[in-house]
Amino acid sequence: MNFNEIRGLYEAAREKEKNNIIDWLVENNFIILNMNDKEAKKPYQTGSGSRNYTARKTIKKYDLSNWKWISAKKGEWQYIISLQTFDIDPENGDRHVLMDRLGIYKCNNGKYNSEECFKKMINTGIDLPMTLNKFKDLKLAIDKVDNFKQ
Numbered sequence: 001m002n003f004n005e006i007r008g009l010y011e012a013a014r015e016k017e018k019n020n021i022i023d024w025l026v027e028n029n030f031i032i033l034n035m036n037d038k039e040a041k042k043p044y045q046t047g048s049g050s051r052n053y054t055a056r057k058t059i060k061k062y063d064l065s066n067w068k069w070i071s072a073k074k075g076e077w078q079y080i081i082s083l084q085t086f087d088i089d090p091e092n093g094d095r096h097v098l099m100d101r102l103g104i105y106k107c108n109n110g111k112y113n114s115e116e117c118f119k120k121m122i123n124t125g126i127d128l129p130m131t132l133n134k135f136k137d138l139k140l141a142i143d144k145v146d147n148f149k150q
Helices: 003-027 114-120 132-147
Strands: 069-074 077-088 095-108 122-127
Touching: 003 069, 003 077, 003 132, 077 114, 077 122, 077 132, 095 114, 095 132, 122 132
Parallel strands: none
Antiparallel strands: 069 077, 077 095, 095 122
16 A cells, blocks of 8 residues: 555544544534534535645645544534644643544634634543543543633
8 A cells, every 4th residue: 555545544534533523413412513603514524624725825735634623513602623632832832733632622603713722722632533432531521621711
């Protein structure tokens, strides 16, 4: 297998994990949102980066399709469940992306802010792939986020 074939398998595995989390969220009365913060008619088609990302034509085309997240709402709150969590090293301020670790960001419906998301995303400590116990941990992590003052 060559590099691109392996990358394709990895992206497909992450997509499957994202869809499993979507199913779990729907079972737990969350509404899956599209990029316009409206209810997604096809929830499995949301939450993946562009295959042709160019930073508004400032960089050569780059495939961001492995970047996965789910935007969901419950009541007055919107949640971003990211399949790669952000991390800021407390000692030196270095920024990292922890691939295959779930992160949660919570905000008022329609008030998503990418910089706030980077700074305030909660690192759940939950690594892919998901299992029954990890879904229980995700429930606990969402409950914990719900108890934080926004």
